[in-house]
Amino acid sequence: MNEKHCQGCGILLQDQNVLQEGYTTSLDNDLCQRCFRMRNYGEYQVVVKSNEEYLKILETVSKTNDLVVYVTDLLNLEKNIEEIRNMMSNKMILVLNKIDVLPKSVKETKLIQYLESKDIHFEDVIVISVNKNYNIDTLLKKIKYHQTSKNVYVVGHTNAGKSSLINQLIHNYSDNNQELTMSPLPSTTLNMVHIDINEHLTLIDTPGLVDVGSILNHVDEKMVKKISPKKEIKPRTYQLRKNQSLVIEDLVRIDYVEGEKNSFTLFISNDLRVKRFLNIIQHDDLKDKNKITYQVKYDEDLVISGLGFIKIVNKGVIDLYIDKDVESFMRKSLI
Ligand SMILES: Nc1nc2c(ncn2[C@@H]2O[C@H](COP(=O)(O)OP(=O)(O)OP(=O)(O)O)[C@@H](O)[C@H]2O)c(=O)[nH]1
Numbered sequence: 001m002n003e004k005h006c007q008g009c010g011i012l013l014q015d016q017n018v019l020q021e022g023y024t025t026s027l028d029n030d031l032c033q034r035c036f037r038m039r040n041y042g043e044y045q046v047v048v049k050s051n052e053e054y055l056k057i058l059e060t061v062s063k064t065n066d067l068v069v070y071v072t073d074l075l076n077l078e079k080n081i082e083e084i085r086n087m088m089s090n091k092m093i094l095v096l097n098k099i100d101v102l103p104k105s106v107k108e109t110k111l112i113q114y115l116e117s118k119d120i121h122f123e124d125v126i127v128i129s130v131n132k133n134y135n136i137d138t139l140l141k142k143i144k145y146h147q148t149s150k151n152v153y154v155v156g157h158t159n160a161g162k163s164s165l166i167n168q169l170i171h172n173y174s175d176n177n178q179e180l181t182m183s184p185l186p187s188t189t190l191n192m193v194h195i196d197i198n199e200h201l202t203l204i205d206t207p208g209l210v211d212v213g214s215i216l217n218h219v220d221e222k223m224v225k226k227i228s229p230k231k232e233i234k235p236r237t238y239q240l241r242k243n244q245s246l247v248i249e250d251l252v253r254i255d256y257v258e259g260e261k262n263s264f265t266l267f268i269s270n271d272l273r274v275k276r277f278l279n280i281i282q283h284d285d286l287k288d289k290n291k292i293t294y295q296v297k298y299d300e301d302l303v304i305s306g307l308g309f310i311k312i313v314n315k316g317v318i319d320l321y322i323d324k325d326v327e328s329f330m331r332k333s334l335i
């Protein structure tokens with residue numbers, strides 16, 4: 001049987017069934033047809049991965065004694081960072097990626113403090129931007145310092161930028177010309193891919209853990225692109241009084257139902273349209289969605305998985321209307 005894997009996403013290559021994963025016209029190719037199309041035509045083909053396979057991969061990694069680099073997306077910091085940390089006994093560096101999309105006023109030290117206050121053990125925490133090639137040198141130094149063998153695993157949720165990070169490291173420090181496939185859609189990487197950076201360092205890309213509750217899994221491709229910020233977010237602040245509401249595209253409705261005059265600052269892609277209504281009875285937009293009521297304490301963020309977050313300054317009560325499959329939660333304000 002063929003043992004050749006796609007160099008872009010790690011899937012086992014096959015030339016027998018065009019409808020199945022890993023199809024390529026000829027086993028002489030290095031890429032599967034899906035990767036080839038994503039790279040050359042920007043045509044995406046969504047693959048639904050089960051988290052079971054992913055958990056198996058993490059188990060395999062956990063059996064090694066190798067260093068793990070855990071990549072997260074700053075705009076979509078998971079509710080349970082502990083989840084991945086606790087699955088593995090390995091030494092781990094936490095990487096907070098995509099700082100370029102947060103406003104410049106956000107201080108790195110504050111982000112690091114925020115995570116350190118959660119009291120989860122990492123060897124190190126670092127803020128980077130793959131897109132801006134920011135802090136990649138420092139990250140490499142940390143990797144070299146903490147690595148326990150040649151192999152270093154890169155793990156994290158889907159879309160965090162794992163493959164992009166490895167490509168950047170190849171580009172900066174290696175003459176290896178392999179390139180991993182990256183895309184704005186979830187579940188791009190399908191299996192482990194080994195990349196030799198140099199004789200002392202092999203990075204291993206892995207498929208991401210799927211956030212079932214991410215809004216990205218519940219909208220079409222066009223909206224995925226709109227939701228994913230490409231540049232620095234310009235925070236939008238709205239002063240709301242009781243009984244006023246905000247509507248983001250046809251995705252989210254927030255009614256401010258109880259409390260003093262309050263400030264809502266949206267950290268979401270600049271491309272998303274926001275409407276403000278001066279009275280909740282004035283409109284019925286999105287009322288058919290699932291309603292969740294939150295009691296907001298002083299200085300908290302409403303996080304909508306995959307979309308971003310809304311900083312709310314004072315206490316009050318809000319009604320959130322959103323697709324029932326999309327996860328949301330409140331946290332102490334990140335910024
Ligand atoms: N703004 C910004 N976008 C980034 C950065 N790094 C990666 N991205 C984007 O994030 C999206 C996902 O990147 P990938 O590298 O495919 O993410 P992944 O973690 O490998 O995802 P899976 O393979 O699905 O698990 C792509 O659209 C990237 O361009 C960054 O530093 N800043």
Ligand SMILES: [Mg+2]
Nearest residue numbers: 162163188189
């Ligand atoms: Mg990937």
